[in-house]
């Protein structure tokens with residue numbers, strides 16, 4: 001753990017518990033032209049580091065952004081519903 005695994009791993013799937021909730025903590029450009037991503041699984045606390053090409057990193061970043069927005073909206077909806085109840 002800690003090093004960059006050159007093998008390609010499924011980006012959005014936890015290697016420890018297969019959870020699809022694993023999310024990126026940070027993106028770092030690498031000298032190789034790839035992007036190094038630290039990621040964390042909220043279900044089993046697995047943390048590792050993967051390298052992928054910039055396009056894949058961007059796709060993942062966008063997906064995460066969208067998921068978080070949806071989450072925020074869902075929470076807001078609940079709060080509004082609670083406030084109106």
Ligand SMILES: [Zn+2]
Nearest residue numbers: 014017041044
């Ligand atoms: Zn996991």
